[in-house]
Amino acid sequence: MHGPVSAAWLLVALCGATGTYCLLRLRSGVEEQRRAAGGEALMGFGMAVMAVPATVFTPPRWAWPLYAAVFGAAALWALWTARGGLRHLHHLVGSAAMVYMAVAMAGAPPAAHHAHGGGGVPALTGALLLYFTGYVLLAGALLVPAAGAAGPAGPVSWGDRPELARACRLSMGIGMVAMLLTM
Template sequence: MHGPVLVSWLLAALTAAVGGYCLSRLRRSPCTDHAPGRGATSPHAHESDAAEALMGFGMAAMAVSGSTVPAAVWAWLFGAPAVVFLLAAASGPAHRAHRLHHAVGGLAMTYTALAMGAGSGHGHHHPAGAGAPLLTGALLLYFGGYSLWTGVRLLGAPGGGAPAAAGLPPATAGLPRACRLSMGIGMFAMLLTM
């Protein structure tokens, strides 16, 4: 990423906190997608938490390290899960939209890494305008729209937050949705600084 150092560190702190929260949900019972009537969690909840933890920690590392890590490493780290999510979305209708969102996120991270790598010939930061402007614009529209949609859903739920999930205090029930909002804003910020 290029731009003010403070913005990079704030983005890294936000996305690392979100990644840590998602990782903690993997260790506990995830907050989303509880199986109806059984109190158990679905495999999709663990899949989603793992994807969001990877994105959070990856965005934090990318925001701080910039192009010091080879672009190929970032491309494999995010490109491989993106392909897995695309294949999973194509194989069946269950959770298709959510899997496609994770695939778009992984592909956007791959694109960002490759653009950083292509423009890193003169130091640690890539020049403004690295990447394809149309693709960058389309991704900005996607993540901007996703952030607005998630924010409206978060604010529009009864009591200003998401409805309480099984076993969660009402004050923390909206955290998974707030994390997705933070990740969307973080991705938007990364793309905006390209």
């Protein structure tokens, strides 16, 4: 991805921390937390790797098709699990966006990874930006506690805290918006 180096490092840190927390959620006692955590960890770490500034590391040309294949497989898995509920469709859109960005990076000349283009926003990038911006706004609103809402009755482990899981999803949505803006 191209853009300011300091913003790229912040995105790497945000997505890496999110991926790490999602790995912790894999140990949750709540099955629903474990089920979503693996895909979200993959997304967090994948976004972190993609956001590393090109001045530090430029992946070889063969890495982008591999990246697209990994997230293509994640998109197929999300499509399969979406049969059980619409909540999984967000994972499908996120994985498809990662495939889209990897294909765009594979097709771009190496110099394009370092400079902004001036040709306008492609329709798919614009649609993904609209989707993830809406998702971020909705996820942010859902983090605000309802008036009179009570917290958990007893101690809850780090992997079982739904508000932290929502915060991670929010941060990955923000990261996706940032990455799409740099395309």
